[in-house]
Amino acid sequence: MIGTRERSLEKLTAATDFDLLVIGGGITGAGIALDAASRGARVALVEANDFASGTSSKSSKLVHGGLRYLEHYEFGLVREAAQERDLLRVLAPHLVEPIPFVLPVSDKWMRAKFGVGLWAYDALASFKNLQTHRYLETEETEAAVPVLPRNKVKGGFLFYDCKNDDVRLVMEVLIQAVRHGAVVANYCKVVNLDPGADGCTATVSDAVSGTTFDVRATRVIAAAGVWSDEIEHLANAGAPERTRPSKGIHLSFRRSKLPLADHAAFIPDVERQRMLFVIPWLDAVIVGTTDTAYPGSIDHPCVEDEDRRYVLDSINSVFDLGLTPADIAGAWAGLRPLVMGEAGSTADLSRRHTIYDIAPSVVGITGGKLTTYRRMAKDVVDHVAGAIGVGTKCRTGWIRLGTVDLDSLFAAVQRRARRLGMARDATENLIRCYGDRALGVIDVAEREGLEGPLVEGAQPTAAEAVYCARSEMAVHLNDLLSRRTRLALTDPAAGIGSRSRAAELMGHTLGWSEQELHAQVDAHRAEVERERGACLGAEMDPSEESSVRAL
Ligand SMILES: Cc1cc2nc3c(=O)[nH]c(=O)nc-3n(C[C@H](O)[C@H](O)[C@H](O)COP(=O)(O)OP(=O)(O)OC[C@H]3O[C@@H](n4cnc5c(N)ncnc54)[C@H](O)[C@@H]3O)c2cc1C
Known part of the structure; x- marks a missing residue:
């Protein structure tokens, strides 16, 4: 479990310094947090929105060598990605x-x-x-x-x-980082950087409470994907654009x-x-x-x-x-x-990553692929290892992400799920999403009578709404419907409305007022409509929302 946001904020705001602050909770930042924490560093990670809400939830869902990159003679990249793919099958077999x-x-x-x-x-x-x-x-x-x-x-x-499921991969890596001592929080945006030779102070804005606080670390790594230039400009206003x-x-x-x-x-x-x-x-x-x-x-x-x-x-x-x-x-x-490169079209630009010094205590990393996140993390943690006092031996090639023995897990989950009358595809989906923690979701289902589907006909169970709000830092309805589950991507109605108990269950868990509950439903709807853009389905009918109520 990733822990509660409140507990993470307590640790982030305590007066202690961290060895490393990671900016960005996509796959790159998550990988860096796990790599550094497993080498013994005291690590903090802050994410401006939800974990994986950037590019890391929008991929083609492949963990692959990248056949297409052969056209550009990227033999080294394909070789590295194929090795990572094979390793990830072992480390995260459920996913x-x-x-x-x-x-x-x-x-x-x-x-x-x-x-x-x-x-x-x-x-x-x-x-x-x-x-x-x-x-x-x-x-x-x-x-x-x-x-x-x-x-x-x-x-x-x-x-x-x-x-794979890109968001679930990010969550598994973050959970392991937390198990190795990292402190992670979503909805915490870095709004200022004050770098010096022996460390950097980051000013962080908490979007949930509206407060700001400082986090000090010996080194900061910006793993902010397409926002990398914005971060670099916080420390060095005149820096050229890289992405x-x-x-x-x-x-x-x-x-x-x-x-x-x-x-x-x-x-x-x-x-x-x-x-x-x-x-x-x-x-x-x-x-x-x-x-x-x-x-x-x-x-x-x-x-x-x-x-x-x-x-x-x-x-x-x-x-x-x-x-x-x-x-x-x-x-x-x-x-x-x-x-940035010489190539005319973006399709011709390399998928390799690049590491660069932004200020004496701030390093950036960008580019790369979801598949190769572990190598990216290793390279950038090696880059700061001396400064943060850890060795150069990377340990993430041995750290299991979610489960060790898929067959035993399947048998254990299946036994309990059958007793609760859960459908087989819902059970398989639980294992795919949560690995060993599927048993934790089943505990919630059993205790609170939430073994049925979240949306009629879909795989996610009602118990997941409660589990994700309690144990996976799902703060908004959209976190649950777009990322912890992927209903917004595969359900024409995006999980909205009377067919969904999601808002009610999350609201009950997080103590939303009736007004807040409606605001959450509206915000989810607006976000899906914005992203679907020209692909709005007829099934996203506003009248469906009328029966959503606070418990
Ligand atoms: C269409 C598409 C398909 C793809 N398909 C594949 C694929 O199948 N397989 C594959 O291996 N790769 C694929 N990729 C590539 C892969 O998805 C990306 O390389 C990877 O997800 C990038 O992860 P990231 O963590 O670097 O960036 P992001 O996931 O974007 O994470 C950066 C995070 O930084 C946060 N952030 C920004 N500013 C701040 C701030 N000030 N404070 C705190 N946080 C901040 C953002 O909110 C964001 O969550 C695909 C990419 C695309 C676009």
Whole structure:
């Protein structure tokens, strides 16, 4: 468990100095906090909004080598990412799940090109990919991806990568950081930095109480993704800009609309200039992503008309499903924190990370990928190890994230869940989300009679609303519906309204007044509408909210 926010704030505001303050609670910051805390450093981490609310909740949900990066000859990156993928399968087996991909081909040229690429992909993983790739004949390809129209493909390649739930990965890493002594808090924004040679004082604004306080640390690491330049300017107003945000969007569909069973597909877009992923994920299928330079507000990326049209046209050009905007179940937009480079298009910019000194006691890190967060953390903690008095031996390659023995966990959870009459998919979802802590959620379900679904027909259970508010620092309704559970991404109604008891259960746990409860529902709705942008579904009907009430 990550602990309560109140307890974290008490520790942050106590007069003691920390060895390291990490700014940013996405995957990069979480990884740094765990790495440094497990080497023995006294670590604090503050996140301006909710944990993983930045890019780390908006990814394609892959833990992968990155087949696409071979086009740019990024052999080192692919090799490193493939090694990290394989390690993460061991460290977080409940969360990082192998998935077979089919790459359909329609002519000999494509077969030759992809065959060479996939051979290199296997070679860079030292032929330790889950299975080496193989060619599928036409019938096998059609059987693996039944929505492919007959006679359109000539065959395909089968290869393996992994998928995960990006927010849940961040939460597991943060929980381990806390177990190793780190103090973490969300809704705490760094608004000023006062760096000196022997340490730095950060002024932090608490968005929940409206107060500010100072945190002093020997070193500060800014792991703020696309906000990195903003942080750098707090310490050094004249610093040049380093990050170049690139926007990527995803659409999700109900499985009945885009029926993929177990296999994911890699499909060419309408212009055949890049490939799109079509991935069965939770109870939906997600399609993405785009890669476009983003000049807008970094706080509020959204899915625009053009993005939606591009992705829908791409799916419809490959699958004969005639999908329309009304079929979209969810949509989200994220910004890649790419490092400025010479390349003209953002798609050509490297996915490597970069570490830079901002001031004598402040270091920045940006770029990289979710998959390689552990290596990024190791590199930057090595960079400050001498200053904060820890060794250069990284320990995170051995620290389990969530569970050790999946089979025993499954048996234990299944036994208790069956007694409570919980559906099998809800039980599996609990294990996927919480690892060993699934038993803690079942305790809540049993004690408080909350074993039913949070929203009719969806996997998350009602008990999760209470558990996440109590034990995972979910402060707002949106934290629960968009991140701790992913209803806002896969449910056309985004978990809003009379179909959802989420607001009532959270409100009861956190002591919301009736007025606060309605404000939370409105804020969640506004956030989903803003992000879905051009993809608002008909099911997000305001009348649904009328029956929400305080308990
Ligand atoms: C569309 C898309 C698809 C992707 N798909 C994949 C994929 O499938 N696999 C993969 O490996 N990678 C993928 N990536 C890349 C990956 O998601 C990112 O590299 C990674 O999530 C970046 O994490 P981060 O922690 O550096 O940044 P973020 O997650 O953005 O975290 C930075 C945090 O800093 C906080 N912050 C900002 N300012 C302050 C402040 N003043 N005080 C305190 N906190 C602050 C922000 O609120 C934010 O939460 C994808 C990226 C995109 C955009």
